[in-house]
Amino acid sequence: MKAAQVIMNTGTQAAALAAKSARVDVIPGYPITPQTNIIEAIAGMVEKGDMNARFIPVEGEHSVLAAAVAASAVGARVFTATSSNGLLYMHEVLHMASGGRLPIVMCNVNRGVFAPWTLWADHQDSFSQRDTGWIQYHCSSNQEVFNTILQAFRVAEQINIPIMINFDGFAISHCLMPLTLPPQEDIDRFLPPHEPGWRLDPANPSSFSNVTMAAEYATFRQMLSDDITASIPVVKQAAQEYKDITGMWDGDTIDTYRLEDAEVVAFAVNSMAAELKLSIDILREQGIKAGLLRPRLYLPFPAEDIIQALPQNAQVMVLDRNYNYGHSGGILAAELKSVLFDRRKDVTVKNRVMGIGGIDLTRRFMADEIRAMMND
Amino acid sequence: MKSLTKAYQPISWPTKGSGGDTGSWRTHRPVVDHQICNKCQFCWIYCPEAVIDRHEITIDYTYCKGCGVCATECPSGAITMIKEEE
Numbered sequence: 001m002k003a004a005q006v007i008m009n010t011g012t013q014a015a016a017l018a019a020k021s022a023r024v025d026v027i028p029g030y031p032i033t034p035q036t037n038i039i040e041a042i043a044g045m046v047e048k049g050d051m052n053a054r055f056i057p058v059e060g061e062h063s064v065l066a067a068a069v070a071a072s073a074v075g076a077r078v079f080t081a082t083s084s085n086g087l088l089y090m091h092e093v094l095h096m097a098s099g100g101r102l103p104i105v106m107c108n109v110n111r112g113v114f115a116p117w118t119l120w121a122d123h124q125d126s127f128s129q130r131d132t133g134w135i136q137y138h139c140s141s142n143q144e145v146f147n148t149i150l151q152a153f154r155v156a157e158q159i160n161i162p163i164m165i166n167f168d169g170f171a172i173s174h175c176l177m178p179l180t181l182p183p184q185e186d187i188d189r190f191l192p193p194h195e196p197g198w199r200l201d202p203a204n205p206s207s208f209s210n211v212t213m214a215a216e217y218a219t220f221r222q223m224l225s226d227d228i229t230a231s232i233p234v235v236k237q238a239a240q241e242y243k244d245i246t247g248m249w250d251g252d253t254i255d256t257y258r259l260e261d262a263e264v265v266a267f268a269v270n271s272m273a274a275e276l277k278l279s280i281d282i283l284r285e286q287g288i289k290a291g292l293l294r295p296r297l298y299l300p301f302p303a304e305d306i307i308q309a310l311p312q313n314a315q316v317m318v319l320d321r322n323y324n325y326g327h328s329g330g331i332l333a334a335e336l337k338s339v340l341f342d343r344r345k346d347v348t349v350k351n352r353v354m355g356i357g358g359i360d361l362t363r364r365f366m367a368d369e370i371r372a373m374m375n376d
Numbered sequence: 377m378k379s380l381t382k383a384y385q386p387i388s389w390p391t392k393g394s395g396g397d398t399g400s401w402r403t404h405r406p407v408v409d410h411q412i413c414n415k416c417q418f419c420w421i422y423c424p425e426a427v428i429d430r431h432e433i434t435i436d437y438t439y440c441k442g443c444g445v446c447a448t449e450c451p452s453g454a455i456t457m458i459k460e461e462e
Contacts, residue, residue: 101384207388
């Protein structure tokens, strides 16, 4: 059996290599900072013949996702990537992909949204697409980006729901980290070829998602909502089977660190959650029983797993890299509070917004913030 | 891979009348004067609902919505729109 290969690579390269490993058929693409290198790398691999796939350069993100919808509807395995305002430009077609039940997998490299312009990471872009019917993962390392893309194709194709994989611009997208590439035969065993139950086929013409009367429409919407909720065990199974085959584990719906005996729990997503593990160590050295709970899934929000994992009487410090306009604080805190309400009255939730537009979040800064929040 | 549910979304297979009894929508009916009609087939080309017989130039009133495109496009003026009885 071939051994895994370890290389040094960036988050965007990891995403491109995952698309190659997943043997995707079609990649429509349009560049936007900080995602650009994913599209460039894939276009290069297709051009050199390293990937047996069709790369479609189009004129903007709305068309990127429209091409992805069409390619997915004929039964292709489809991957693409975007960032920030590119994701917002796709908004209408995000609904078409999920309502059309097309298992597209897309990376969104998190970047603050216009206006004013910014190039750097925050989570307003992906969180603002919460209600589009896409499953959303948030990743905190290059390796997790690679692993999650493969898991996402398994999940998406099993339940016919598109999946968005989010990771921070620059902190992940442009930073070199060691990346373990499992042997291709192991990946092929984990992710067999895509066999859709229905596809557009000129030999047997059909069309999809035409006008429906109210009762039919309501039925299909209910089905989408139910299936998104029912995806949690499918996500867990994919993570477990990926671990069984490759030995790698990033958590399933959630990831935890020093949580079991924690009195103070940091709650955050993406690269800041990786840095927070170091903040937890600092706080522990200072005699504070701190731990981390990182939701790897943002949608569906892993309510039961969070309720199970939080220690008794925990003080949860939600560190939001986004604004929940019209409310004080951020979106993650609102989600968490809605889950805990009536279920965990012993838990208190505190919230601060930080790191907007890429402001650096160091382990010391976040350790200081958490200590200060204890007195909020 | 095994699916959770069977039908995820409405799939339409092209069959005659799959859009329903659309003739009931009509307020005006196109009537062809076969004395004038020279069977140029313009009406057949332009009909958005494919309810005109290409060779006989007859109209299937079960599905014709009465949009009037055929009457507008007919270069000979052989098609007249006549108000449907109340």
